[in-house]
Amino acid sequence: MVEPKYITSKDNPRIKEMKKLQSKKYRRKLDQFLIEGAHLVEEAMTHGQKIHALVFLDGYDHARYDDQEIETFIVNDNVMKTLSSLETPPGIMAVVSYAAPETDGRRVLLLDGIQDPGNLGTLLRTADAFGFGRVILSLDTVDAFSDKVLRSAQGSTFHIDITSMDAAEAVQDFDGTVLATDLEDAVPLEEAPAGDPLMVILGNEGRGVSDTVLAQVDRKIKIEMPGASESLNVAIAGGIIMHHFKA
Incomplete structure (x- = not known):
């Protein structure tokens, strides 16, 4: 067991270092991010993520973690609120480095310009549910490792291989059938070829999939809607498509 360190000041150097992880710049620089809540911490531990530090609110029952050889901090309410992105902190946080799990890569989701954290988190969770084991951003x-995306993904972040790269290059490198959502010259989802391996591409909430990427796909697909709505939220559309092509 690592002896916990008690910190009562938000100006403590270690706390300041952790707080920097609220910034995308420092998450990328340090290859670390913060997670909050017992569920996410358990998911990270169960699925082989590198846990650098555990942070507990003073009084939180941390007995189940006492056998972990991990740097541990116990902090007061003021310090925990400094680190937390939530109005009511859950009492447990961790500093983590992402380790991608192994996947066969036969079902790939490519997200081209998704901007809403809730949409991204939902898409990660849905990809996990329907066997799309690799997600390319x-x-x-x-950022997939921002607090809002992590909370929305509900632990699925640690179940799938998440990669960030140029979208056009990702299509060029993929050896399989590539489908992208679009409205022009698109076939209904039910008529789309179910290739294996398969890549499904979803685009930005406003502009859709970029023209550069669309120029490289095998087929453009659309979801037929008998109702009056002109469009679907990208996360909803992604759920329908991934369920249709589920592994």
Whole structure:
């Protein structure tokens, strides 16, 4: 067991270092991020993530973690609120480095320019549910390791292989059938070829999939809607498509 360190000041150097992880710049620089709540901490531990530190609110029952050889801090309410992104902190946090799990890569979701953290988190969770074991994020997609995305994904972040790279290059490198959502010259989802391996591409909430990427796909697909709505939220559309092509 690692002896816990008690910290009562938000100006403590270690706390300041952790707080920097609220910034995308420092998350990328340090290859670390913060997670909050017992569920996410348990998921990270169960699925082989590198836990650098555990932070507990003073009075939190941390007995189940006492056998872990992990740097441990016990902090007061003021310090915990400094680190937490939530109005009511859950009492347990961790500093983590992402370790991608192994996947066969036969079902791939490519997200081209997704900007809303809730949409991204929901898409990660849905990809996990329907067997899309690899998710590629374009370089302009919102950070998968921000607090809002992590909370929305509900632990699925640690179940799938998440990669960030140029979207056009990802399509070029993929050896399989590539489908992208679009409205022009698109076939209904039910008529789309179910290739194996398969890549499904979803685009930005406003502009959709970029023209550069669309120019490289095998087929453009659309979800037929008999109702009056003109469009679907990208996370809803992704759920329908991934369920249709579930592994």
